[in-house]
Amino acid sequence: MDRYRISEGAHLDLRxxxxxxxxxxxxxxxxxxxxxxxxxxxxxxxxxxxxWADGNHALLVVLQAMDTGGKxxxxxxxxxxxxxxxxxxxxxxxxxxxxxxxxxxxRIHRHAPAKGRIAVFNRSHYEDVLIVRVNNLVPRVRWSNRxxxxxxxxxxxxxxxxTIVKIMLHISLDEQKERLEARLAxxxxxxxxxxxDLDARAQWDEYxxxxxxxxxxxxxxxxxxxxxxxxxxxxxxxxxxxxxxDTLKGLNLSYxxxxxxxxxxxxx
Amino acid sequence: MDRYRISEGAHLDLRxxxxxxxxxxxxxxxxxxxxxxxxxxxxxxxxxxxxWADGNHALLVVLQAMDTGGKxxxxxxxxxxxxxxxxxxxxxxxxxxxxxxxxxxxRIHRHAPAKGRIAVFNRSHYEDVLIVRVNNLVPRVRWSNRxxxxxxxxxxxxxxxxTIVKIMLHISLDEQKERLEARLAxxxxxxxxxxxDLDARAQWDEYxxxxxxxxxxxxxxxxxxxxxxxxxxxxxxxxxxxxxxDTLKGLNLSYxxxxxxxxxxxxx
Numbered sequence: 001m002d003r004y005r006i007s008e009g010a011h012l013d014l015r016x017x018x019x020x021x022x023x024x025x026x027x028x029x030x031x032x033x034x035x036x037x038x039x040x041x042x043x044x045x046x047x048x049x050x051x052w053a054d055g056n057h058a059l060l061v062v063l064q065a066m067d068t069g070g071k072x073x074x075x076x077x078x079x080x081x082x083x084x085x086x087x088x089x090x091x092x093x094x095x096x097x098x099x100x101x102x103x104x105x106x107r108i109h110r111h112a113p114a115k116g117r118i119a120v121f122n123r124s125h126y127e128d129v130l131i132v133r134v135n136n137l138v139p140r141v142r143w144s145n146r147x148x149x150x151x152x153x154x155x156x157x158x159x160x161x162x163t164i165v166k167i168m169l170h171i172s173l174d175e176q177k178e179r180l181e182a183r184l185a186x187x188x189x190x191x192x193x194x195x196x197d198l199d200a201r202a203q204w205d206e207y208x209x210x211x212x213x214x215x216x217x218x219x220x221x222x223x224x225x226x227x228x229x230x231x232x233x234x235x236x237x238x239x240x241x242x243x244x245x246d247t248l249k250g251l252n253l254s255y256x257x258x259x260x261x262x263x264x265x266x267x268x
Numbered sequence: 269m270d271r272y273r274i275s276e277g278a279h280l281d282l283r284x285x286x287x288x289x290x291x292x293x294x295x296x297x298x299x300x301x302x303x304x305x306x307x308x309x310x311x312x313x314x315x316x317x318x319x320w321a322d323g324n325h326a327l328l329v330v331l332q333a334m335d336t337g338g339k340x341x342x343x344x345x346x347x348x349x350x351x352x353x354x355x356x357x358x359x360x361x362x363x364x365x366x367x368x369x370x371x372x373x374x375r376i377h378r379h380a381p382a383k384g385r386i387a388v389f390n391r392s393h394y395e396d397v398l399i400v401r402v403n404n405l406v407p408r409v410r411w412s413n414r415x416x417x418x419x420x421x422x423x424x425x426x427x428x429x430x431t432i433v434k435i436m437l438h439i440s441l442d443e444q445k446e447r448l449e450a451r452l453a454x455x456x457x458x459x460x461x462x463x464x465d466l467d468a469r470a471q472w473d474e475y476x477x478x479x480x481x482x483x484x485x486x487x488x489x490x491x492x493x494x495x496x497x498x499x500x501x502x503x504x505x506x507x508x509x510x511x512x513x514d515t516l517k518g519l520n521l522s523y524x525x526x527x528x529x530x531x532x533x534x535x536x
Contacts, residue, residue, distance in 0.1 A: 045348065053459060076351040080313060083344040085390065089353040122353065180535040190526035191321060195533060202536075258458035265463060267448045268470075 001243040004226045006219040012212045014227070019172040021229040025238055033234040040241040041081035047248040051116060052086040054253045058113035058162040061120045061244065064130070065169035066207060067197040068179035070230050071122050074169060077237045078244070079120065088113065091122040104128040104146070105153050112157055125150060126166075129214045134206045147217035154223040164223035165247050167240060168211060169230035173204055269511040272494045274487040280480045282495070287440040289497040293506055301502040308509040309349035315516040319384060320354040322521045326381035326430040329388045329512065332398070333437035334475060335465040336447035338498050339390050342437060345505045346512070347388065356381065359390040372396040372414070373421050380425055393418060394434075397482045402474045415485035422491040432491040433515050435508060436479060437498035441472055 003024060006012055022028070028036060051057060063071045075089055090111040099107045105125055113119035129150070133143045154164055171179075180201070183193040200207065219225035226243055230236040271292060274280055290296070296304060319325060331339045343357055358379040367375045373393055381387035397418070401411045422432055439447075448469070451461040468475065487493035494511055498504040 049344075072353065075353045076317075079352045080349055082348060082352065084347045084350065084352040084355040084388075085340065085343045085357040085359070087352040088356070091353070120352075177535050184530055184533060184535070188523050190530055191524040193526060193528065193530060193533070195528050195530075198533075198535065255456050256459040258461060260461065260463055262452055262458055262461060262463075265452060265461070265466075267445050267452070267466065 001226065001239055001246055004228050004239065004243075006215055006225045006227060008220050008224075010216070010219070012216050012219075012227070014170060014208045014212050017170060017227065017229070019170050019175060019229050019231040022232060022235050024242075025235065028234075028238070030232070030234045033238055037077070037234070037237055037241060040238065040245060041078070044078070044241055044245055044248070045082050047245060047253065048082045048086050048118060050253040050255060051118070051248060051251070052083070053116075053255050055116040055256065056161065057251050057253065058115050059118045059244075059247065060113050060157065060162050060164045061118065062124045062126065062164070062166040063120065063122055063169065064124065064126050064167070064211075065230065066171060066176060066204075067194075067200055068176050068183075069169040069171050070233060070236055071169060073233060074236060074240055075120060075122060077233075078241045082118070086116065087118045087120065089120045089122060092124055092127065105149065109153070113162060115161055125153070126214055126218075130207065130210045131200075133210045134200075134203050147214070150218050151220060151223075154218070154220070158222040163247060163251065165243060166219070166223060166225045167243070168215065168225060168227045169236060169240075170227050171230045173201075175231040176201060269494065269507055269514055272496050272507065272511075274483055274493045274495060276488050276492075278484070278487070280484050280487075280495070282438060282476045282480055285438060285495065285497070287438050287443060287497050287499040290500060290503050292510075293503065296502075296506070298500070298502045301506055305345070305502070305505055305509065308506065308513060309346070312346070312509055312513055312516070313350050315513060315521065316350045316354050316386060318521040318523060319386070319516060319519070320351070321384075321523050323384040323524065324429065325519050325521065326383050327386045327512075327515065328381050328425065328430050328432045329386065330392045330394065330432070330434040331388065331390055331437065332392065332394050332435070332479075333498065334439060334444060334472075335462075335468055336444050336451075337437040337439045338501060338504055339437060341501060342504060342508055343388060343390060345501075346509045350386070354384065355386045355388065357388045357390060360392055360395065373417065377421070381430060383429055393421070394482055394486075398475065398478045399468075401478045402468075402471050415482070418486050419488060419491075422486070422488070426490040431515060431519065433511060434487075434491060434493045435511070436483065436493060436495045437504060437508075438495050439498045441469075443499040444469060 063074065065071050079087060095107065108125045111119060129143050129146050132138055158164055180197065183189040215225045228236055228239045331342065333339050347355060363375065376393045379387060397411050397414050400406055426432055448465065451457040483493045496504055496507045
């Protein structure tokens, strides 16, 4: 999945990227992807099981996207199948009153994964250089310093045993229109429609610029960003699942050896 | 699954119960159960999805068992397949130094599920009337008062919107012997073997008495206990999954209606 990894210091131009790309699985289609994803999920579940038993590594998956970009759907499709005992999903919405009294990484840090576990952030500290920037919630001098904080924070986590994968699900403006209209048209999906989403949609260009800067500034060797084409949900699911599989495989996980001398033990 | 529900005030005799019972699925076997469980898991996943969207109900599942009783395996087999975004699994081990400075329900309460979510407790506050009692960690007068606290606590949770299902996975002494010996015999399972488990095994009778008293004292109309025959893993998984399905069905969940007037909304 290296094709979607953003190299440190690379120039990123989101608007020139093909959000309908399927080049990693050119022979697959929505239908043909079903058994492939099922197989990948089994592989991911097996890897997570070893990771949990091994207990020496933590995995943090950061998911960011524009509204309707597929964060919830990705979590459901990619991670259903993994033992929920080893996975913690945290959604970061508007900060609470208490959270606002702290620095913006305070509420994030407490949800960092313990060893043996996977943490998934549905939105994250990146909102503090995205929505916060686009809506001028703090002055430029404050949000522009945050890239540095974030690099430092993610360096801390990785130095202390956490592997970080950051994923932007990249959809087009047209695809978002279709998805929003689908939510309006289907009464059973109405509840997902939030009129505020239209405000962010009207700021699409500002958001793309904010994403480009954030990803460029914080895609590092130790905490890389992946920009995943996400107009086609089946493709997005395969790419995200395979990215997590590759990441866990890279950890060389194994079932641990017992701490105890069991040679003389009998069960009565 | 009413056959395994312990009625309020009923006399419970764990030692007379058949831990190899398969009477709820007499025509099934280990092999035949595989597709049945797969179908049940899909049903459970669908119900959880509505519950999450509905957002008005919380579900708390308490899992208790003797060592090797299958708590981890049950969570993995029953709940893999449910969207991990809506499920929180908390294991309660030996209390930390900080937790010991509080009452025993303090650490439990903070993990009670939010509306729309499922919380699974892998061990729970019941350890405070089980291991604590068997090992005399507090005097009788203290643990015997706890049934009352627990009934009150669970009453609070249910009155405020949480549905509680408490499950004891009931294995026999012989079955535990087999499982412990399997952990010793297979090097890849050695890490699961904890010599301390043998201490609890030697106190089997005291534990059964403590379980009987705890379940008798706290199986209420609003927070019932289910004692599930658990020597056969395939059967245990079916019974637990169906119990959760029945419980969620009883909540009459539905996808919510939008809070917004969407009649004039267009997406540009």
